[in-house]
Amino acid sequence: MVIYLKEGDSLTADFTNSDAIENLAYNCRIGNHILLGDRNLLEEIASTFIISDRARSFLRQSAQRMTQQGSLINKVSWLLTIDTSNLVPGMVHLTTFSNANYCEKSQLLTENLSDSMVLTSLAEHFASVEFKGYKVVIRQVAGGGSTTGQCLHGLTSSPSGAVLCIVDSDRTFDGAAIGDTAKGTRKKYKASKDKWRSSFHIIEQRELENLIPDDILLHCVNKFIPAKSPEANALLQTSTFFKDYFCVKSGDSTCRVVNSMIGKKRLSKLKEARGHVDSPLVKAESCGTCALDNNCRTSPGFGAGFLSLVAQELSEGNIALDCSSWRAELLKLVERVASFGLGASPIRV
Numbered sequence: 116m117v118i119y120l121k122e123g124d125s126l127t128a129d130f131t132n133s134d135a136i137e138n139l140a141y142n143c144r145i146g147n148h149i150l151l152g153d154r155n156l157l158e159e160i161a162s163t164f165i166i167s168d169r170a171r172s173f174l175r176q177s178a179q180r181m182t183q184q185g186s187l188i189n190k191v192s193w194l195l196t197i198d199t200s201n202l203v204p205g206m207v208h209l210t211t212f213s214n215a216n217y218c219e220k221s222q223l224l225t226e227n228l229s230d231s232m233v234l235t236s237l238a239e240h241f242a243s244v245e246f247k248g249y250k251v252v253i254r255q256v257a258g259g260g261s262t263t264g265q266c267l268h269g270l271t272s273s274p275s276g277a278v279l280c281i282v283d284s285d286r287t288f289d290g291a292a293i294g295d296t297a298k299g300t301r302k303k304y305k306a307s308k309d310k311w312r313s314s315f316h317i318i319e320q321r322e323l324e325n326l327i328p329d330d331i332l333l334h335c336v337n338k339f340i341p342a343k344s345p346e347a348n349a350l351l352q353t354s355t356f357f358k359d360y361f362c363v364k365s366g367d368s369t370c371r372v373v374n375s376m377i378g379k380k381r382l383s384k385l386k387e388a389r390g391h392v393d394s395p396l397v398k399a400e401s402c403g404t405c406a407l408d409n410n411c412r413t414s415p416g417f418g419a420g421f422l423s424l425v426a427q428e429l430s431e432g433n434i435a436l437d438c439s440s441w442r443a444e445l446l447k448l449v450e451r452v453a454s455f456g457l458g459a460s461p462i463r464v
Contacts, residue, residue: 117457118148121199121206123202126163127201138218146252149459152177152178161178220252221279224270224280226259228257231256233425233426240436241438242457245438264304267315271304277314285297322362324422328442334428350396353394368411368412368413397412
C-alpha cells in the first residue's frame with residue numbers, strides 16, 4: 116500500500132521513532148509497500164534518525180523519487196497516512212510501527228482462497244494498466260465461509276499487516292437483505308478498533324461469481340464444461356436484474372428470484388421484474404401459479420468449483436484480460452484491492 120509520512124509540528128529522532136522508520140524503510144525497500152512524504156521531511160529523517168545505512172540510503176532515494184511517485188497520493192483509493200509528530204488525534208502515530216508486525220505486507224481476507232486468487236489476479240492486471248511500474252503485493256487469507264468474521268477479528272485484534280476483507284452478500288434478489296456471513300463479518304469489523312489498518316466491503320451482487328467478466332466466464336465454460344456453452348451465452352444476454360442474483364454454482368431460475376421477492380413482500384420489485392424477464396435462457400415448465408405469466412427461465416449451474424477454475428486460468432495467464440470492458444462495480448472492487456496491496460520491485464541500496 117502507499118504509505119505517506121505526514122510532517123507535524125515536531126519530529127523527534129528517539130529510539131522508538133527510529134525503530135519505526137527502520138521497520139517501514141525495510142518493508143518498503145523489499146517492495147511490500149511504497150513510501151512517500153515531503154522531500155525535506157524524508158531528507159531530515161535520513162540525516163537525523165538512528166537508523167541503518169540501508170534505511171538512510173533508501174529514504175534519500177525515496178525523496179528523489181517523489182517527483183515520479185507523488186501523484187500516487189491522489190490516485191489510490193486507500194492511503195495510509197502516518198503522523199510523524201505522534202501528536203495528531205485520530206491519526207496513526209509513527210511510534211506504532213516500532214512494532215515490525217504492523218509493517219508487514221497487506222492482507223486480503225475473503226471467504227475462500229479462490230475468491231482472493233481471482234481478485235488478486237484481476238488487481239494485478241488493473242495495476243499493470245493504471246499503476247504502471249508497480250505491482251500488487253498482498254497476502255491471501257481464506258476466512259472459511261461462515262468463520263470469516265472470526266478470522267477478521269483475529270487479524271485486526273493482533274499486530275499484523277493491514278487487512279482488506281471482502282465477502283459475498285448472498286442476496287437472493289436486488290434489494291434483499293445480506294446473508295448471515297456478511298452480517299456476522301460486518302459486525303466484527305464494526306467492533307474492531309484499529310480502523311486505520313482495515314477495510315470492509317460487501318459485494319452488492321449475490322457472489323463474486325456474478326461479477327466475473329463475460330469473456331472470462333465464457334473462456335472457462337468453453338474449456339472445462341463446453342456442453343454448457345450455449346447456456347452460458349444465453350446467461351450473458353440476460354438482464355442483470357436477474358443475472359446478478361442467480362446462483363452460478365448450482366443453477367437458478369427467474370421464478371426463484373420472483374418467489375423470493377414475494378416471500379419478502381417486495382411487490383414493487385415484482386412489478387419491475389416483469390420488465391426484465393425476456394431472455395434467451397431455456398424456458399421453465401409452467402407451474403400454473405407463475406407471477407411472470409408463465410415466462411420463467413432457468414439459468415445454468417457451473418459447479419461449486421467453477422471459481423477455482425477461473426482462479427487457475429487467471430493465475431496461469433491463460434486469459435487475455437481487458438479491464439476497459441469490466442463492469443463499474445468490479446472495477447471499483449479491483450481498484451481497492453490494487454490500492455490496498457500496491458507495492459514495487461525490491462530496491463537495491
